[in-house]
Amino acid sequence: xxxxxxxxxxxxxxxxxxxxxxxxxxxxxxxxxxxxxxxxxxxxxxxxxxxxxxxxxxxxxxxxxxxxxxxxxxxxxxxxxxxxxxxxxxxxxxxxxxxxxxxxxxxxxxxxxxxxxxxxxxxxxxxxxxxxxxxxxxxxxxxxxxxxxxxxxxxxxxxxxxxxxxxxxxxxxxxxxxxxxxxxxxxxxxxxxxxxxxxxxxxxxxxxxxxxxxxxxxxxxxxxxxxxxxxxxxxxxxxxxxxxxxxxxxxxxxxxxxxxxxxxxxxxxxxxxxxxxxxxxxxxxxxxxxxxxxxxxxxxxxxxxxxxxxxxxxxxxxxxxxxxxxxxxxxxxxxxxxxxxxxxxxxxxxxxxxxxxxxxxxxxxxxxxxxxx
Amino acid sequence: xxxxxxxxxxxxxxxxxxxxxxxxxxxxxxxxxxxxxxxxxxxxxxxxxxxxxxxxxxxxxxxxxxxxxxxxxxxxxxxxxxxxxxxxxxxxxxxxxxxxxxxxxxxxxxxxxxxxxxxxxxxxxxxxxxxxxxxxxxxxxxxxxxxxxxxxxxxxxxxxxxxxxxxxxxxxxxxxxxxxxxxxxxxxxxxxxxxxxxxxxxxxxxxxxxxxxxxxxxxxxxxxxxxxxxxxxxxxxxxxxxxxxxxxxxxxxxxxxxxxxxxxxxxxxxxxxxxxxxxxxxxxxxxxxxxxxxxxxxxxxxxxxxxxxxxxxxxxxxxxxxxxxxxxxxxxxxxxxxxxxxxxxxxxxxxxxxxxxxxxxxxxxxxxxxxxxxxxxxxxxxxxxxxxxxxxxxxxxxxxxxxxxxxxxxxxxxxxxxxxxxxxxxxxxxxxxxxxxxxxxxxxxxxxxxxxxxxxxxxxxxxxxxxxxxxxxxxxxxxxxxxxxxxxxxxxxxxxxxxxxxxxxxxxxxxxxxxxxxxx
Numbered sequence: 001x002x003x004x005x006x007x008x009x010x011x012x013x014x015x016x017x018x019x020x021x022x023x024x025x026x027x028x029x030x031x032x033x034x035x036x037x038x039x040x041x042x043x044x045x046x047x048x049x050x051x052x053x054x055x056x057x058x059x060x061x062x063x064x065x066x067x068x069x070x071x072x073x074x075x076x077x078x079x080x081x082x083x084x085x086x087x088x089x090x091x092x093x094x095x096x097x098x099x100x101x102x103x104x105x106x107x108x109x110x111x112x113x114x115x116x117x118x119x120x121x122x123x124x125x126x127x128x129x130x131x132x133x134x135x136x137x138x139x140x141x142x143x144x145x146x147x148x149x150x151x152x153x154x155x156x157x158x159x160x161x162x163x164x165x166x167x168x169x170x171x172x173x174x175x176x177x178x179x180x181x182x183x184x185x186x187x188x189x190x191x192x193x194x195x196x197x198x199x200x201x202x203x204x205x206x207x208x209x210x211x212x213x214x215x216x217x218x219x220x221x222x223x224x225x226x227x228x229x230x231x232x233x234x235x236x237x238x239x240x241x242x243x244x245x246x247x248x249x250x251x252x253x254x255x256x257x258x259x260x261x262x263x264x265x266x267x268x269x270x271x272x273x274x275x276x277x278x279x280x281x282x283x284x285x286x287x288x289x290x291x292x293x294x295x296x297x298x299x300x301x302x303x304x305x306x307x308x309x310x311x312x313x314x315x316x317x318x319x320x321x322x323x324x325x326x327x328x329x330x331x332x333x334x335x336x337x338x339x340x341x342x343x344x345x346x347x348x349x350x351x352x353x354x355x356x357x358x359x360x361x362x363x364x365x366x367x368x369x370x371x372x373x
Numbered sequence: 374x375x376x377x378x379x380x381x382x383x384x385x386x387x388x389x390x391x392x393x394x395x396x397x398x399x400x401x402x403x404x405x406x407x408x409x410x411x412x413x414x415x416x417x418x419x420x421x422x423x424x425x426x427x428x429x430x431x432x433x434x435x436x437x438x439x440x441x442x443x444x445x446x447x448x449x450x451x452x453x454x455x456x457x458x459x460x461x462x463x464x465x466x467x468x469x470x471x472x473x474x475x476x477x478x479x480x481x482x483x484x485x486x487x488x489x490x491x492x493x494x495x496x497x498x499x500x501x502x503x504x505x506x507x508x509x510x511x512x513x514x515x516x517x518x519x520x521x522x523x524x525x526x527x528x529x530x531x532x533x534x535x536x537x538x539x540x541x542x543x544x545x546x547x548x549x550x551x552x553x554x555x556x557x558x559x560x561x562x563x564x565x566x567x568x569x570x571x572x573x574x575x576x577x578x579x580x581x582x583x584x585x586x587x588x589x590x591x592x593x594x595x596x597x598x599x600x601x602x603x604x605x606x607x608x609x610x611x612x613x614x615x616x617x618x619x620x621x622x623x624x625x626x627x628x629x630x631x632x633x634x635x636x637x638x639x640x641x642x643x644x645x646x647x648x649x650x651x652x653x654x655x656x657x658x659x660x661x662x663x664x665x666x667x668x669x670x671x672x673x674x675x676x677x678x679x680x681x682x683x684x685x686x687x688x689x690x691x692x693x694x695x696x697x698x699x700x701x702x703x704x705x706x707x708x709x710x711x712x713x714x715x716x717x718x719x720x721x722x723x724x725x726x727x728x729x730x731x732x733x734x735x736x737x738x739x740x741x742x743x744x745x746x747x748x749x750x751x752x753x754x755x756x757x758x759x760x761x762x763x764x765x766x767x768x769x770x771x772x773x774x775x776x777x778x779x780x781x782x783x784x785x786x787x788x789x790x791x792x793x794x795x796x797x798x799x800x801x802x803x804x805x806x807x808x809x810x811x812x813x814x815x816x817x818x819x820x821x822x823x824x825x826x827x828x829x830x831x832x833x834x835x836x837x838x839x840x841x842x843x844x845x846x847x848x849x850x851x852x853x854x855x856x857x858x859x860x861x862x863x864x865x866x867x868x869x870x871x872x873x874x875x876x877x878x879x880x881x882x883x884x885x886x887x888x889x890x891x892x893x
Contacts, residue, residue, distance in 0.1 A: 006734075006785075222756055222757055222759075223755050223756050223757060224746050224752050224755050224756075224757060225755060227739065227742060227746070227757060230735070231732055231735070231743065234732050234733075234734050234735065235728040235729070235731075235732040235733070235734075237725075237728055237729045238728055238729055238730070238731065238732045238743060240690050240711070241688060241690060241711055241721070241723060241729055241730065241743070241744075242711065242712070242743045242744060242746070243689070243710050243711040243712025243713070243715065243746075243747055244712075245710070
């Protein structure tokens with residue numbers, strides 16, 4: 001009855017207008033829900049969309065919130081584009097943080113200038129190693145990478161928990177599950193502009209995240225590697241015919257996304273925490289999946305999508321604080337926003353047609369038989 | 374053995390009658406005014422080469438497609454079949470080539486899923502046993518599908534149809550997955566159906582089976598109904614001729630390229646072996662042949678006899694485990710992957726345009742890159758030169774008269790014939806030493822077919838070798854210099870095209886190799 005046919009050529013105008021329309025629709029639906037629940041719709045929408053953007057330092061904090069999402073979603077975009085489903089970024093974040101933390105805590109003798117590069121390499125290796133496991137199991141034994149990567153998330157979470165409560169715990173932490181604080185060279189500094197100083201929490205990790213997304217866009221659209229990823233995702237048979245190795249592509253994108261997630265974990269700890277604790281990621285690895293899809297798996301789109309999702313989360317926090325709105329309501333609103341953005345994207349890509357049953361069929365009572373045709 | 378058809382009187386209204394059934398896909402007519410009738414108690418064959426329109430016709434009967442023109446009649450009443458569920462209600466059952474059974478469920482559970490809700494498993498099992506005994510189907514309702522052989526799974530599918538009391542049972546190439554013994558059993562079952570008055574539409578291109586099983590056959594060629602005739606008294610040769618088209622002999626062949634005679638072969642394939650990779654795959658058995666400069670070597674044969682496997686071995690998508698199997702002008706390319714083979718001078722056009730030779734969701738420039746990225750000029754240090762890929766695409770579009778809606782459209786926006794011209798042109802413009810093409814003009818309109826064949830002839834005339842895997846005998850005789858037939862993974866001797874007839878090739882394609890000795 002309802003048929004969806006892919007549009008052959010999608011106009012630029014449509015691509016730009018669809019998300020705008022989705023956001024407008026979200027505002028209407030959201031206002032309705034807030035009104036029904038007894039909140040002033042205009043005040044609520046102000047807290048969600050305007051207040052978090054009203055001062056430069058608040059805008060900067062938005063970027064800080066979006067930073068890990070952008071880094072992780074950039075890696076995931078490659079993975080999903082190749083039709084490889086890494087759902088375990090949350091665990092790869094943890095392993096990146098752990099490995100970078102290991103360097104920071106146990107190799108303080110590394111020269112200051114080399115400390116950050118060493119930690120980045122360690123973080124990449126950590127995330128990559130965890131992502132490699134589902135990759136090698138998939139390519140060797142045809143296991144399902146979704147399950148393996150997801151389950152390893154719990155392994156990683158328990159591993160860091162054990163580390164910070166056990167062998168890596170700072171003896172002077174009064175029993176708290178915390179490691180020693182990192183040295184200064186292992187911390188990511190705030191961005192300081194001459195004459196202005198620091199802006200909110202804005203740190204160099206944010207700058208690196210934006211640069212990473214731009215570089216990833218270049219790799220995706222201009223290099224043979226990006227081409228390989230897209231071909232293997234769209235038509236694996238054509239990819240093999242072209243001479244690309246499916247197993248290497250799978251491993252490549254998993255390692256790439258693992259490395260990105262690892263770096264995100266390292267940045268979160270070095271910029272915001274300064275020491276390892278049992279929880280280093282607050283669901284970023286899962287939220288980034290939504291960000292990647294919202295961005296249509298385009299690394300430049302990841303920046304926008306990361307900011308939108310961060311805005312919804314910060315706005316939700318503000319609405320809870322300012323209006324006493326329950327968390328479930330702000331979560332509901334965020335859900336509606338994401339749902340409508342993704343739905344709009346579906347309508348953008350597919351021509352949806354509803355074929356009402358023909359009159360003569362209704363007459364002869366053949367309606368039932370239409371279900372399978 | 375009593376055949377039901379002997380009991381049929383001319384007055385019996387046909388179970389299914391097709392009148393002027395026409396179906397087009399774009400500019401390709403898959404069915405063109407097909408008309409014939411199936412009588413009750415008759416085993417009727419639908420015969421034709423792959424691509425002749427058999428599958429399209431069956432999908433129309435089963436309601437999976439709707440005809441553009443024409444009408445079906447059931448016992449003389451006009452009917453429009455809007456979907457499979459309605460087809461089943463009308464008493465049409467269908468067993469597909471590939472099965473749709475849940476492996477982890479039992480036979481009875483699988484059948485229960487297909488029936489209207491409310492069927493109790495215990496009584497269903499009893500009915501299955503009853504029918505199983507009546508028809509000699511030997512289906513155990515309690516067996517799990519994963520334990521069953523392919524032939525047994527097919528019988529489960531047949532049983533699933535039977536429980537809906539069909540008056541017409543359609544079997545789409547049912548023997549392609551069966552052993553000879555299983556085929557025999559299936560035929561016994563089908564004959565019993567016919568004896569009880571049920572009609573069977575049996576789709577096949579295996580001539581022996583059709584003569585053994587069916588009473589009448591309707592032959593489709595290029596979507597058209599060539600005729601409906603009694604199969605009794607017809608020889609394989611006569612049927613092959615009908616299937617392939619008698620006009621084959623009238624087409625003038627390309628002249629032998631005498632000036633290149635005596636030069637060493639461009640590519641030599643020696644003892645190519647490939648075991649079965651899946652249940653539906655065909656093993657390649659000791660295939661050896663040479664592709665010579667200036668010649669088009671046609672590998673004739675019906676799809677599913679090892680064409681895909683041979684193609685993968687030649688393109689490098691599958692590589693033989695031992696060396697010296699495929700040697701191109703002195704270089705052993707057996708272990709080369711597709712990109713390396715391209716660098717060595719091999720051009721390949723796979724049979725399937727969408728998703729194999731081309732990526733439908735990508736632009737033509739990117740599709741050009743698909744087979745150019747290993748050849749320099751388009752890629753520097755891993756970075757794609759999009760100006761170069763666009764230039765290549767434009768060159769192909771221009772040289773092969775590819776009709777495009779804009780400068781660089783998605784491959785999906787092109788019609789089948791135009792996309793085929795593009796993927797063939799993409800390889801030919803590289804002037805490969807060896808061009809391997811599978812079904813180069815399958816589903817392509819006449820004009821595009823002519824230009825594709827001309828381009829292949831020109832390439833050969835310039836000293837390249839061409840291997841053309843084709844089941845279109847007309848095409849084979851029109852442009853090939855030499856012909857070999859691939860049947861069941863084995864290749865016949867290579868024969869000069871002017872010394873064999875279409876009938877001889879047709880017989881070899883049907884597996885009858887007594888007349889012309891297969892090489893092994």
